Amino acid sequence: MIQLADIRKTFQTGQGIVQALENINLSIGEGVFLTVMGASGSGKSTLLSLIGMLCSPTEGLMTVKGRDTGRMSDCQKTLWRREKIGFVFQFPSLVNTLNVRENVVLPKLFSGKITQADWDRADFLLDGVGLGEKLHNRSYELSGGEQRRVALARALINDPEMLLADEPTGALDEDTAIRIMQILRDINRQGKTVVMVTHDGKLAEWGNRLIRLKNGRIEYDSG
Incomplete structure (x- = not known):
């Protein structure tokens, strides 16, 4: 599904150039559940951002389903992210003025309009994450774990093929x-x-x- 070949990623900072990733060769097949570990600063979040096309490699080749992402326009990348990828971050970033149901269908606004089928899917997803009885609650009325589950449902509203999760359980109880x-x-x-x-x-x-990952390189891969 995704291939990364000889990937290198650097950032320009006030202190100079920071090398975030180096010599990354990675193939991610369809249907895998891949976990990425490493110390702080090892490049984990940068790797996730590359896979989600939130940033581009400095060097190397990245392909998604055979398409060279370096040849994709910004519009094509945006469309790919919207239709193919769901993002879940450590902080759910829900909109306080919207209820749970409205937060879940929010990504559909980028498609132009929200249909009854979208509302029905939101209800289905919220029921699946155990929040079927809290459709009309505001985010501030939910626990941290419940907010994460709303964010998961929101990430799935477009039925993506891939889900990218960056520390989705951070600061939660066991x-x-x-x-x-x-x-x-x-x-x-x-x-x-x-x-x-x-x-x-x-x-x-x-x-x-x-x-x-260690110092921006793949130290171990269970394959």
Whole structure:
């Protein structure tokens, strides 16, 4: 599904050039649950951003389903992200003025309009993450774990082929973290590709493939 060949990523900062990733060669097949581990600053989030086409490599070739992302326009990348990828970040970033149901269908506004089918899918997804009885609650009325589950449902509203999750269980208690991981595993078992960044070795075991980054390089790949 995604191929990264000889990828290098650098950033220009006030202190000079920072090398975030170096010599990354990685193939991510459809339906895999890949967990990415590494110390702070090892390049985990940068790698996830590259996979999600939120940034571009400085050097190297990245392809998605055979398409060279370097030859894709910004508009094509935006369309790909909207239709093919769901993003879940450590902070759910819900809109406080909207209720749970409205937060989930929010990405549909980028398609121009929200249909009844979209509302029905939002209800279905919220029921799937155990929030079917809180459709009309505001985000500030939810616990941290519940807000994460709303964010998961929102990431799935466009039925993406791939879900990218950056520390989705950060700062959650163990029971709530396990609930989130169960949902991610269920999503993967439905045939969707999941790529998750985590610092927790126990949570990484929920995936079926693990890579570890060190100083911007792949130190270990379980294959």
